[in-house]
Amino acid sequence: xxxxxxxxxxxxxxxxxxxxxxxxxxxxxxxxxxxxxxxxxxxxxxxxxxxxxxxxxxxxxxxxxxxxxxxxxxxxxxxxxxxxxxxxxxxxxxxxxxxxxxxxxxxxxxxxxxxxxxxxxxxxxxxxxxxxxxxxxxxxxxxxxxxxxxxxxxxxxxxxxxxxxxxxxxxxxxxxxxxxxxxxxxxxxxxxxxxxxxxxxxxxxxxxxxxxxxxxxxxxxxxxxxxxxxxxxxxxxxxxxxxxxxxxxxxxxxxxxxxxxxxxxxxxxxxxxxxxxxxxxxxxxxxxxxxxxxxxxxxxxxxx
Amino acid sequence: xxxxxxxxxxxxxxxxxxxxxxxxxxxxxxxxxxxxxxxxxxxxxxxxxxxxxxxxxxxxxxxxxxxxxxxxxxxxxxxxxxxxxxxxxxxxxxxxxxxxxxxxxxxxxxxxxxxxxxxxxxxxxxxxxxxxxxxxxxxxxxxxxxxxxxxxxxxxxxxxxxxxxxxxxxxxxxxxxxxxxxxxxxxxxxxxxxxxxxxxxxxxxxxxxxxxxxxxxxxxxxxxxxxxxxxxxxxxxxxxxxxxxxxxxxxxxxxxxxxxxxxxxxxxxxxxxxxxxxxxxxxxxxxxxxxxxxxxxxxxxxxxxxxxxxxxxxxxxxxxxxxxxxx
Numbered sequence: 001x002x003x004x005x006x007x008x009x010x011x012x013x014x015x016x017x018x019x020x021x022x023x024x025x026x027x028x029x030x031x032x033x034x035x036x037x038x039x040x041x042x043x044x045x046x047x048x049x050x051x052x053x054x055x056x057x058x059x060x061x062x063x064x065x066x067x068x069x070x071x072x073x074x075x076x077x078x079x080x081x082x083x084x085x086x087x088x089x090x091x092x093x094x095x096x097x098x099x100x101x102x103x104x105x106x107x108x109x110x111x112x113x114x115x116x117x118x119x120x121x122x123x124x125x126x127x128x129x130x131x132x133x134x135x136x137x138x139x140x141x142x143x144x145x146x147x148x149x150x151x152x153x154x155x156x157x158x159x160x161x162x163x164x165x166x167x168x169x170x171x172x173x174x175x176x177x178x179x180x181x182x183x184x185x186x187x188x189x190x191x192x193x194x195x196x197x198x199x200x201x202x203x204x205x206x207x208x209x210x211x212x213x214x215x216x217x218x219x220x221x222x223x224x225x226x227x228x229x230x231x232x233x234x235x236x237x238x239x240x241x242x243x244x245x246x247x248x249x250x251x252x253x254x255x256x257x258x259x260x261x262x263x264x265x266x267x268x269x270x271x272x273x274x275x276x277x278x279x280x281x282x283x284x285x286x287x288x289x290x291x292x293x294x295x296x297x298x299x300x301x302x303x304x
Numbered sequence: 305x306x307x308x309x310x311x312x313x314x315x316x317x318x319x320x321x322x323x324x325x326x327x328x329x330x331x332x333x334x335x336x337x338x339x340x341x342x343x344x345x346x347x348x349x350x351x352x353x354x355x356x357x358x359x360x361x362x363x364x365x366x367x368x369x370x371x372x373x374x375x376x377x378x379x380x381x382x383x384x385x386x387x388x389x390x391x392x393x394x395x396x397x398x399x400x401x402x403x404x405x406x407x408x409x410x411x412x413x414x415x416x417x418x419x420x421x422x423x424x425x426x427x428x429x430x431x432x433x434x435x436x437x438x439x440x441x442x443x444x445x446x447x448x449x450x451x452x453x454x455x456x457x458x459x460x461x462x463x464x465x466x467x468x469x470x471x472x473x474x475x476x477x478x479x480x481x482x483x484x485x486x487x488x489x490x491x492x493x494x495x496x497x498x499x500x501x502x503x504x505x506x507x508x509x510x511x512x513x514x515x516x517x518x519x520x521x522x523x524x525x526x527x528x529x530x531x532x533x534x535x536x537x538x539x540x541x542x543x544x545x546x547x548x549x550x551x552x553x554x555x556x557x558x559x560x561x562x563x564x565x566x567x568x569x570x571x572x573x574x575x576x577x578x579x580x581x582x583x584x585x586x587x588x589x590x591x592x593x594x595x596x597x598x599x600x601x602x603x604x605x606x607x608x609x610x611x612x613x614x615x616x617x618x619x620x621x622x623x624x625x626x627x628x629x630x631x
Contacts, residue, residue: 011524011533013427021424022433028421029440032502035455036443038466042458054464102341105334112331117338121345127611129352130603131586132596136358137351140371157344188333217448220562224591240450244570268464275454282446287439294510 036279043067043272050268066273076231077239077274083148084235088215091152095211096204098157103165104192108178121159135224148233150225155214161207168203169196206292213282236278243271356607359386359600386601393598395585402565403581407557409493410500414553417497418504419542423534425505426512438509441502449563452499456491456568482572489578495568496561507549508542515541547621555614558606559583582606 013021038057042050043066045059053060070077106117129137134154144150173196181191197204222238234242327335335342358375362385366378390396428434444452459466460481468478481487519537528536560581569579582602589599 011520012429013530018427018429022428022430025421025425025428025434025437025441029437032441032443032498035452035458038458039455050464054469055458055461055466056469057466098341098344101337105338105341108334110330111334112327113335117342120342124345124349126614127353128349128607129355130600130607131583132590132600132603133355133358134348134352135590136371136375137355138348141351142347153344154348157341157348162341182330188330189337192337213446217446217451219448219450237448237450240454241567244450244453244567272454272458275451279447279451283443286443286446290439290442293442294506 036283039272039279040276043269043276045269047267047269063269066267066269069267069270070273070277077236079232080234080236080239081277083233084216084237087148087151087218087235088212090148091156091215092208092211094152095156095158095161096208099161099165099207100197100200100204101192102157102162104169104196106162107166107169107173108188121162125159139225145225146227146230146233147225151218151221151233151235152215154221155218161210165203165207168200173199202292209289209292213286216278216282236274240271240274240278243274356600356604358596359604360384362386363596363600386597387605390598390601390605395580396602398577399580399582399585399602402578403560403583404557406489406492406496406560406565406581407553410496411550411553411557413493413497414500414504415546415550418501419508419539419546421501421505422508422512423538426509427530438502438506442506443502444499445503447499449499449561449567452495453563453567453570456495457570460491482570483574485575485578488569488575492564492568492579496564499564504549508545511542511545512538543625547625551614551617551621554617555610557613558609562587 012018038055041057041059042055044062044064045056046061046063046065049056049059049061049063102117102121105111106114106121108114111117128134138150138154139145144153177195177199178191181195186194217237218235219237219241222233222235223241226233226238228242355375358379360381360383361375361379362382363379364374366374369378425434425438428437457465460468462468462478462480462482465481467481471478479487481491515537519541520533523533523537560583562581562583565579565581565584566587569575572579583606586599586603586606589595589602
């Protein structure tokens with residue numbers, strides 16, 4: 001009888017399995033965070049320590065020289081930081097605009113072209129033009145080579161996010177609200193902006209976060225559409241890619257490089273300092289946003 | 305007057321009565337509202353579909369003319385010649401083997417490990433500890449492969465890497481990791497698992513916590529053991545989400561995570577036999593060798609096969625469990 005009353009207490013694993021499972025998860029969590037800690041430690045190690053001891057969790061000498069270097073070359077890396085922020089903000093706002101209007105449109109049961117629209121946005125999910133023709137069309141027809149737009153536009157909308165929006169609008173916005181707007185003679189645009197958006201903040205926040213993280217982490221667009229002659233357009237992630245490339249290139253062709261050129265490539269610790277600058281905003285903010293990601297997933301999983 | 309308009313719009317949305325293609329004002333407003341998105345789809349999803357003809361052309365750039373002129377006027381139709389060339393090259397077998405092989409490993413591990421971990425973590429007594437570990441393990445999901453490649457480098461670098469330092473300190477030989485293809489299948493599988501397991505675990509955990517607790521209550525009353533509860537309640541309840549993720553993964557069996565195979569390996573030439581996948585190959589054919597024939601032919605093949613896989617796996621899952629299909 002007692003078991004029937006409070007089964008969730010009695011349905012727990014015993015103390016020893018609990019201790020084992022807990023230990024396993026502590027180990028996994030540490031294993032996940034360790035590389036990040038390692039990179040941060042390297043970024044604060046002195047160059048001499050790295051040369052003598054290699055990368056180490058306990059450097060012989062701590063130093064902030066790497067960060068001084070980053071501030072010093074502000075015209076290149078500082079610019080990249082500003083680019084990353086600008087691209088992230090613009091892309092997120094544009095993406096939210098596209099995704100929410102599309103999601104709202106296909107959520108209206110009375111919409112005559114609903115079936116056509118749904119097929120229209122599902123087809124690209126099944127079949128894509130592939131890299132070559134996408135690249136050709138974007139560079140040759142739209143002229144996006146070496147522009148900020150190349151880093152913003154192609155990733156702005158997504159069928160998957162539009163479906164999440166649609167499901168949210170269908171399940172949480174009462175039809176009566178939209179009907180009352182109609183009765184007052186408001187247009188759909190007005191209803192969407194004045195009535196629907198204000199009560200849709202949870203899903204706007206979720207998709208906005210998805211987009212923010214996606215834009216902040218994006219490098220593929222820069223790899224495709226930016227030439228090395230347009231360094232001023234580089235986002236931070238692509239700075240990391242180009243540093244990596246130039247280092248492997250130098251390693252392969254060591255004899256051709258004078259100290260003059262090697263000087264322009266950041267030192268060991270400052271490379272890791274750039275990584276830290278990229279990662280820290282994410283690492284500090286994602287624990288607070290985590291639940292939106294989980295919510296977004298469960299909303300999206302509901303089939304409409 | 306006003307009321308008449310109101311009832312008309314009410315009845316229109318409640319019970320659509322239209323003839324033919326007749327669109328109401330309401331429909332036009334919605335079309336206008338979604339116009340930017342539709343234009344986006346036309347430009348970035350549908351325009352490239354027309355560019356696919358490049359795979360059936362001997363693409364030649366017409367100097368001074370636009371891409372469309374070069375493609376449709378200047379370049380000759382060659383039928384399936386590009387595919388023939390591609391299949392004669394020895395690379396094809398390798399890139400397809402790598403792409404499918406790694407994906408099979410990822411799918412298998414990505415199914416068994418996160419489900420197991422999700423069930424285990426749902427049993428941890430301290431919910432604060434469970435939350436903390438979950439949050440920590442979620443972190444890699446938010447990192448790009450470029451960033452992760454630097455993490456990897458910190459461990460595997462030949463002269464400074466932590467692993468070689470440890471090997472040296474115990475008197476072992478150092479290993480030039482980025483030159484030794486025999487290790488990379490394991491390293492790549494490990495990296496992919498490291499990056500995705502926390503996220504998948506959270507997805508499954510969200511489903512587990514959504515299971516009606518009364519099911520477990522009655523199971524406990526009937527004297528079910530933990531293992532019986534997992535087998536009889538948890539796994540069957542997880543089946544829809546497992547099926548959906550499975551379809552999506554199998555549908556993507558011909559695509560690969562470019563960042564993992566290109567950046568994490570530092571694009572090292574000596575590893576290419578085990579790290580080159582279709583996406584890496586297409587990228588290199590396009591950007592480094594300007595070999596449009598190979599790049600477009602293999603890209604189109606990837607798209608077609610991917611589409612077939614999505615439809616087929618959806619069909620199979622629906623046959624097994626009609627509730628779990630994706631569309």
